Amino acid sequence: MSRPLRSRTWFEGSHRNNFIHRGWLRNQGTPSDQFDGRPVIGICNTWSELTPCNAHLRELADHVRRGVLDAGGYPLEFPVMSLGESLMRPTTMLFRNLVSMDVEESIRANPLDGVVLMAGCDKTTPALLMGAASVDLPAVLVSGGPMLNGKFRGRDIGSGTSLWEFSEQVRAGEMSLDAFLDAEIGMNRSAGHCMSMGTASTMACLSEAMGVTLPHNGALPAVDARRQTLARLSGRRIVDLVKQDLRLSQVLDRRSFLNAAVACSALGGSTNAIVHLLALAGRLGVSFTLDDWEMAAHDVPCLVDLMPTGRFLMEDFCYAGGVPALMVELGDFVDRSAASVWTGTLGASLAGARNDNRDVIRPLCDPVAPAGGVAVLRGNLAERGAVIKTSTASPALMEHTARAVVFTDAADMRAKVDDPDLDVRPDDILVLQNVGPRGYPGFPEVGNLPIPKRLVQIGVRDMVRISDGRMSGTAFGTVVLHVAPEAAVGGALALVRSGDRIALSVSARRLDLMLEPEELAARRAAWTPAPGPASGYAQLYTQHVLQADEGADFDFLVGCRGSEPAADSH
Ligand code: FES
Secondary structure, eight states, X not given: OOSOOTTHHHHSSSSHHHHHHHHHXXXXXXXXXXXXXXXXXXXXXXXXXXXXXXXTHHHHHHHHHHHHHHTTOEEEEEEOOOOOTTTOSSOTHXXXXXXXXXXXXXXXXXTOSEEEEEEOSTTHHHHHHHHHHHHTOOEEEEEOOBOOOEEETTEEEOTTHHHHHHHHHHHTTOSOHHHHHHHHHHXXXXXXXXXXXXXXXXXXXXXXXXXXSOTXXXXXXTTOHHHHHHHHHHHHHHHXXXXXXXXXXXXXXXXXXXXXXXXXXXXXXXXXXXXXXXHHHHHHTOOOOHHHHHHHHTTXXXXXXXXXXXXXXXXXXXXXXXXXXXXXXXXXGSOTTSEETTTEEHHHHTTTOOOSOTTTBOOTTSOSBSSOSEEEEEETTEEEEEEEEXXXXXXXXXXXXXXXXXXXXXXXHHHHTTOTTOOOOTTOEEEEOSOSTTTTTSOOBOOXXXXXXXXXXXXXXXXXXXXXXXXXXXXXSSEEEEEESOGGGTOGGGGOOTTOEEEEETTTTEEEEOOOHHXXXXXXXXXXXXXXXXXXXXXXXXXXXXXXXXTTOBGGGOSOOOSOOSSOOO
């Protein structure tokens, strides 16, 4: 053991405070030997019935607990705020940083030597990793796992992806409401999170690719008994990590982040992962920027044929071999010297991995898409960057110059998008302003704004859409997201008016508003910011949230503050 356990300062000794620290825990039937110097492991749980994707995490935490006990540790489970994508308003992203604060302060304030992070639904994974990174104790992430494949009238359907597709069909009059409701009943039929390659699956898989989970954490279905085994082994492993004093900052370095960008491209993963990993890198002090993401992922083909990019779902990905099989297929794109909580190096953790279904995980010589990832765009419309997921974009729209149709905010969009009198043509570019981190506030997933109903009814299924918001990882289309600086802080996006022309060139990585500099300057001079929230958490959020290219973290949370509490209690 390379340094004394921090829990000893709570439990060792005969001072009055030691009496308090040990004595009150005895009301849970705790015997004296639990205070004998064994590692104390926190099981940080985002279980909640309001987060359906995480509703099984109490049971899974019991398997972690058994593992900790197997290895001679003392497990103590504690709750943190949970974020359920399907229920929370206005958007869970408003609260990701809040949860990270809950996690950070809960770990630091308590007698914990290491922590197992129990996550599932989209924001719970980055929130837990960010909070833990700012304390920097040994940590292992255990994901809840994806749901079984959805079923609808004899075929597989994917969370989110099929919903977006069906709801457009209902709007176009091509699907009955009866069929739509049948799909609702069959889509989410087991415990677990969304089973398409949405943000939850992406973050679980990228956590594995970064070495902060055990192998196969990303894809094992929530109800597969092997996930319970993984949880138990994670419980055992964290005790070892505490004994080695292998902290999160020693696992997650620049190599891990570059591997994650590579894996995200190969997965056809969610654009949201970019924001989350930029924020996590900021907590760890790792040099990793939007340009690094582009550099690492630029040439990496999409190999995993999962919705929303492709055909299959997470169950299929698991049976094909999951993340280890993918990392092996990626060959030299992966830096195997990066660390792993399981085996020391990522390379060692891939031993024995194999691809059992090359329809689902394709080889490099036969990819799903030649460049699977995210392109980072810059130009006078996105001076600090914007992103587009090329694997789900329409090839014909990736080089496109056209007239802008502008919605000034989400409410304006909802009010007008289905108006039969809206002046919009199939080749126009839809622009949505004021849905960025500060503008909404909270950076919601509205960037894949619906195609105007009048156009849906004549068969239009994709248009270029540009916003400072995000989109669900399960969504698709030629959608430019995360424009920075956002409209609410005076970015050029705020200055676009209907009728202006915009040029998108994915090949040149450009996004430009085709206005003379003098006109742009005049509009900028006339722009005034809207007032933000007057009180409460929303005020704190808008005053401190950073832009998308910095991960939308709070400025005062960037960095690691270590594990020392400010002072003793009592
Ligand atoms: Fe929780 Fe999709 S709603 S992961």
